Amino acid sequence: MPVILGIESSCDDTSAAVYSDGVMLSNIIANQAIHEAYGGVVPELASRVHQQNIVPAVQQALINAKIRKNDIDAVAFTRGPGLLGSLLVGVSFAKAFALAKNLPLIEVNHMQAHILAHFIDEPKPTFPFLCLTVSGGHTQIVLVKDYFDMEIVGQTQDDAAGEAMDKTSKILGLPYPGGPLIDKHARLGNPDAYPFPEPQIPGYNFSFSGLKTSILYFIQNNVAKNPNFIAENLNDICASVEKRIVTILLNKLTKAAHAYGIKDVALAGGVSANTGLRLGLQQLGAKHGWNTFIPAIQYCTDNAGMIAVAGYYKYLQGDFTDQHVAPLARMPF
Template structure:
């Protein structure tokens, strides 16, 4: 029964998790509030706060799991992609822990781990399945044939869906992080109040740069006519933007599922916490006869539990890495 300690530090969440025989025993996430004053993640500050959080997070993960550090059989860690300074903290800690305990190291691709979060718990998709992975920096449709046999069949050509939400929140004057606030306002708004364009991109790829521009011009023109436009209509604006982003994503996902003949369809990544997108997938699944899979909220955003489950399956395959390993800001999928 392998016991694995997992470390995640790709952006601004410091997370540690303990997994025993494929079961998550603990999942500690230390968020960084320091970036709120800057309206976005400041890489240098993120890496410094990771240094402050990494040891307490690991200690709490071991305590919650009721596991002694001497019982750990391997250390899994996010190698990339992500912010290089942030990754360096997690990678360095993992290497030092493994070296001190003379146990194996397991490198994990952050984006693959988002997909494998669906194997935490009992409600799991069957291979092959499609996974729509949506985060602040990535938007991908992934054909998953096995735990580590994955193919990106569609991805964004420019900006990610999460970036479109973040940009919208800034245009509306919402504080950082804006994604959850757009979700909150959208719950009280009319999603059909305003119509935003859907990019006509061939195949299964996405583009969100044009949508961002159209939202910017829409707000600019309406505020020029009515200075109180945002304040008076923020719920409807958020609901309409959220609906357009969700339909762009789900229309492509539907086409991919039809072409590949897939009926097990999953959603992953930080933006998968968005209520409108989650409901949209479930409704589309009911309409088309899909089995749909969405991780629990705590496994949607960046977390070490998904690193742990990926590390567990790599452990079973004996896929270990040496101490010469270095983080990769851009890591091939």
């Protein structure tokens, strides 16, 4: 079986992984704390820290996998979508490593890799299945017919679900990254305390810009009446915002599942680490008789494990790229 080295650097996490023979031998993720001071990812800083982290991450991945560089059969890397400067670091390293060791290169679409993370561990979904892919920059419902035969049947028309959570955390004065903190406070609050509106978007598409605006005005109006409103009601606010975002996502997913007659339904992307969303899908699965699939937390956020798995299936198909490949900030699905 081929040994695949995976490289991921699409945003602010530098990651390297080794996958072989159906087993994830290692999955190293180096986070970037530098962005906390700015309340979000600063692209130029991210690319600089990737340069510092990429070699140690790969070295540690090899050590944890208990293999040598000469044992690797191919290098898979994220070509896009993502921050161009960040992608450039990972792509350049992958090309140099492959060139030095005379190895084939495998380009991977970051969003497809999130979906293929479901093929790392058991149980695995059966084709065709629906995958709700939710991250800071993307919100999609994807009909997955095969490993690389995927069709987007619904997606956001403006902002992503992850952006709505990040914006809410900023409005509430929570430090970056805000998503996990929204999740933490939501577990302690009343999700029915504040009924935020659900956008009426036709079909399976989403919109979160109006919800972001309604949350902003809600907070501003209440703080004007009571300067301590956020501090006194933080848990309930987070729980109510999370509930609305989750219901928007799952209502569309339910609609699509019924329309396509799909029984295998999956979550993917960074926001799939959210406790409310994971629990919501499991409850829907029990209600509708679905087989539900949710990756382990380490494979939800940006990681090279999913890149290595996607590279593995491309390797089996002989789908390689060459040294002329360049990163793509926007990469067709």
